[in-house]
Structure formats: structure tokens, C-alpha cells
Amino acid sequence: MDKKSKSLSKNQKIILDFIQKNKKPVKAYSILSNVQKKGINAPPQVYRALDRLIEIGKIHRVESQNSFVACKISNCDTPHETVFSICNSCEIVSEINDPKLFKHLKAFKDNDGTKFDGYNLEFFGTCKSCINKQIENIQY
Amino acid sequence: MDKKSKSLSKNQKIILDFIQKNKKPVKAYSILSNVQKKGINAPPQVYRALDRLIEIGKIHRVESQNSFVACKISNCDTPHETVFSICNSCEIVSEINDPKLFKHLKAFKDNDGTKFDGYNLEFFGTCKSCINKQIENIQY
DNA sequence: AAAAATTATGTTATAATATAACATTATATT
């Protein structure tokens, strides 16, 4: 039985549920304040659940934001091979599912003989919606 | 005169100098304690200099480590297009200079019409030196 | 050169993020 098929614990379920409800990534202390009514009282309880959920690929950490987002790729069995598109304006994050890009990244070799076991790629920019808002707001 | 050719301020020089002296990335508070003898007393002075040095491309932030490393690519005029190789064991970081990969990343388009202006890619693994150490340490 | 605007600095306090350490309880394995 692999990690992914193991059932989640109570706290893990509560926290995964909260993260999945949110379109945007959520921060650890925001999670904490939102699940306190469910009996989760302190940061370590949140961080432990987050660590585990990351390990089994249910969520990912958005490094540039210190935030956490549910995995959007079904059967994402590669929790440490992630690609995101991040809007600098509204901070929305989309997980990129691009097999060709994955393949390219997976095949990468450096000149030092490093044995790679994962990668994280974050693209930054302005999302379509924010571009449109900016155009609307131009003052003449 | 562009940002890069502008001369650095006193604090910026002190902090860049310290970062460049280190092979490995350094943390903000480690920088602080190491430059206090030079008259830099408080975190904001460090973070301001770091922000500026990042902006002009002299250093990069290693997102997964909350650390800062000098740019190793001469004439790196793309401070927000970075690729690193990171050893999970010794935490050494190498900046990757791979024009073909850069081109590939630069050309990336998502399905949502996001206008990208940068990316950060971090490869994780075990460096050659750490692999060798691990082999040496196997007990029979 | 004087005035104004901009940039950098210094300082104190505090916010935000994350982990150490240890006691207890629940679950799985032998």
C-alpha cells in the first residue's frame, strides 16, 4: 500500500478540505484561524498536516508566496515535480499540466552530475483578468 | 542610465560583498550578524539592500531556502528568470546557465492568456559530492 | 547655488512564518 492510498487522519482531512475549498492558495495561519472551530488550536497541528499532505501530493507549497494550494492534477503522483503560473497582481495560482514541459524538465541534466529527484517551476506574470482590469482603469 | 549601471550605495556594497564571498546561499539574519561590525544594525537595512540587489540582478533569492546567492551568470540581465540546482543534502546551490532551457522557458505559454514576465526554476537532488559521501558511509 | 524631490539610512517595534520539545492518545503490527 503506497502513501497515496493510505487514508488521511482527522486533522489532515480538515485541513485538506479547507485548502480544496479555496480557489487561491492559502497561508498556514489563515488555515489555522479557519479551522480553530474544528478543534485545531496551534500552528504545529497545521504544519504537520501540511507536511504530510505535501508528501502524498494532495497539496503543494507555493514557494514564492509561503502558501499552500490543492493539487489540480488528477493522479499527480509527482508531488515534487510542480509547475505553477502565478499572477503578480491578484496572486492567483494555476497548476500547469503540460506533459511536454514535464518531460523536458525531467530530462534535465546539469554539468556537475547531480542526481535530481524533483523540481519546482513558478512562472510569474499578469493573468488575463488582471490585464483587462488594468486596461479598463487607464485614465485619459 | 539603466538600473544595473547605477552605482551601489554603501550598505548595498557591504551586503553584496558579503554574499559574493560565500559559496553557499546566505540567510538574511546571517548576513546581518556578519555585517554588524560594518555598522549595519537592523533587519530593515539588510532587507532593503537585498531587495535592491535582487532588482538589479546582482543576487537572487532561493525561494525554497529563504536564502540569497550572488548571481553567477555574467551579464545576467534577467533577474527574474532564474534556474537553480539545489542539493537537498548539503544545500549547495548552483545557478544553471543553459540557454536552450532559458529559451524553452521564455517561450512558455499557458492556456489562460497570462502575460509572463519571469520565472524561477529550482531543481532538487543530491550533488555528486554528497552521493560519494553517502556511498563511503554505507555500513556492511 | 538654493529649493525641491528622490533615494538611502537609522531605529524601534511588531507582524508573519515555522519549528523544538515534550506529554498524551489513537492506530496498526506482531
Add this chain to the structure above:
DNA sequence: AATATAATGTTATATTATAACATAATTTTT
């Protein structure tokens, strides 16, 4: 049932980063 493993609860603390405001240096404009 005994043992081992994993998860939880709790308090305290470590680490990373910024807000806010006063002052000084530098650059630009007049």
C-alpha cells in the same frame, strides 16, 4: 495483549520579514 508506530495536543520559542517614522545624503529642477 504487548509492542511499535503514527498522530495529536500544548507551550514556548525560533526564524523570517515588514510597518512606521525620523533623519541624512544625493540628485534634479528652478
